[in-house]
Each structure stands twice: as C-alpha cells, then as structure tokens.
Amino acid sequence: MSQNTLEFNDTNFEQEVIQSDVPVLVDFWAEWCGPCKVIGPIVEEIATEYKGKAKVGKLNVDLNRNIAMQYGIRGIPTLLTFNNGTVSDQIVGAVSKNNITKMLDRVIK
Numbered sequence: 600m601s602q603n604t605l606e607f608n609d610t611n612f613e614q615e616v617i618q619s620d621v622p623v624l625v626d627f628w629a630e631w632c633g634p635c636k637v638i639g640p641i642v643e644e645i646a647t648e649y650k651g652k653a654k655v656g657k658l659n660v661d662l663n664r665n666i667a668m669q670y671g672i673r674g675i676p677t678l679l680t681f682n683n684g685t686v687s688d689q690i691v692g693a694v695s696k697n698n699i700t701k702m703l704d705r706v707i708k
Contacts (some may be wrong), residue, residue, distance in 0.1 A: 603646040605656030609663045615654065616681050622706040623654040623681040624699070627672045629661045634693035635676045641696045642678075645703065652707050682706040 607615055607625055616623045626642045628635035639657075646655035660667040660675060670679065670686065678690040680702055688702045 601643040601646055603650050603655065604643050605646075605654055607656045607658040607663070607666070609665045612658070612663075612666050615656070617684040619654055619681065619684075621653055622687075622703065623656070624649075624703050625679045625681065626655075626657045627660050627667060627670075627675055627677040627679070628657055629659060629675055632675050637693045638676055638678075638699075641699065644696065645699060648700075649703065649707075653703055678702070680706050 605615060616625060624642070624645065626635075626638070628639065642655060642657065649655055658666060660672055674691050676691075676693060678694075678699060679686050680688045687706050690698060690702055
C-alpha cells in the first residue's frame with residue numbers, strides 16, 4: 600500500500616471513517632480477489648492525488664467481517680464514499696479510475 604492509503608479495520612473505522620471531517624473512500628477487498636488486485640493500484644493513485652481533500656483507504660473483508668456485514672458488502676471489490684459519517688455512493692466491481700474519481704468528486708466540496 601502507498602503511504603497515502605490508509606488501512607481501515609473494525610477498531611479504527613468509527614474514528615477514521617464515520618467521524619472524519621473530510622469525505623472518505625473505502626475500498627472493501629480481500630487478498631484472494633482478482634478484481635481487487637486490479638483496482639488496488641488505482642485506489643493507491645487516488646489516495647495520493649486526493650491527499651488533503653479526502654481520506655482513501657482499504658478494508659480487508661476477511662479480517663474485518665463486522666464492518667463488511669454492517670454495510671452489507673456482498674461482492675468485492677466494493678467502493679463506498681462516506682460524507683459526514685454516512686454512505687453517499689457505491690461502486691461494486693473493478694471499474695476505471697475515472698469512475699472512481701467521479702464518485703469521489705461528487706462528495707468533495
């Protein structure tokens with residue numbers, strides 16, 4: 600993971616995502632997931648490009664089942680944007696960088 604990509608988990612999710620004062624992009628993924636590996640580098644690029652405007656991070660669904668269940672994650676990769684502690688948008692599956700940045704831009708003021 601790049602230095603700008605955060606690692607979210609069951610322990611820090613409330614503080615890092617729900618209580619964040621900036622929009623947050625969360626990539627729900629797993630080690631064994633092929634499409635997750637495809638978009639992983641894209642998410643890391645976005646983390647660097649949006650530094651200071653949004654938080655960008657990954658949550659491993661195998662290691663953090665509580666959060667994955669809480670948000671009804673059924674397929675991965677799933678990307679959720681959070682704004683003021685609530686989900687504002689969602690993408691499921693491997694998509695282009697442009698699709699992800701458009702989703703994130705909608706929540707950045």
